Amino acid sequence: MTAGQKQKSGGSNMNISQEGLSLIKKFEGCKLESYKCAAGVWTIGFGSTSGVEEGMEISQERADMLLLEDVEVFEEAVNNLVEVDLEQNQFDALVAWTFNLGSTNLKNSTLLKVLNDKNYEGVPEQIKRWNKATVDGERQVLEGLVRRREAESLLFTGEDWSKV
Numbered sequence: 001m002t003a004g005q006k007q008k009s010g011g012s013n014m015n016i017s018q019e020g021l022s023l024i025k026k027f028e029g030c031k032l033e034s035y036k037c038a039a040g041v042w043t044i045g046f047g048s049t050s051g052v053e054e055g056m057e058i059s060q061e062r063a064d065m066l067l068l069e070d071v072e073v074f075e076e077a078v079n080n081l082v083e084v085d086l087e088q089n090q091f092d093a094l095v096a097w098t099f100n101l102g103s104t105n106l107k108n109s110t111l112l113k114v115l116n117d118k119n120y121e122g123v124p125e126q127i128k129r130w131n132k133a134t135v136d137g138e139r140q141v142l143e144g145l146v147r148r149r150e151a152e153s154l155l156f157t158g159e160d161w162s163k164v
């Protein structure tokens with residue numbers, strides 16, 4: 001599908017493009033040795049958690065494969081929850097957002113309601129609202145999340161996000 005083409009996401013099976021994967025990779029980073037994330041969960045590669053244990057090591061090739069496996073879950077969530085037509089860049093931004101925040105947050109978000117009401121112009125603002133995380137028991141705006149949400153918003157609107 002070329003830029004500017006629209007495809008029905010809900011009920012269809014869109015897949016993330018290299019552009020969307022690039023955004024996820026940039027903001028997730030890649031670690032080939034298991035580590036505990038901020039939430040205390042064992043993680044490896046580009047944020048994979050399934051079956052990860054202390055002391056694990058993987059190759060870059062395995063990290064890339066795990067990312068594609070993990071992304072499938074979030075592609076499915078976006079495909080199932082979004083009821084309006086999406087351009088590839090919009091789908092990519094939503095999958096990247098959902099990869100970071102989870103399918104339940106997408107399902108229950110005002111972002112999804114705004115999008116499914118065909119208010120495409122309102123989506124970037126909704127994306128940017130999700131810039132907080134709990135640090136030491138307190139909800140705080142995190143600069144890394146501000147940057148990530150800005151990049152996802154730019155990708156959603158088809159603009160260059162790579163310098164964010």
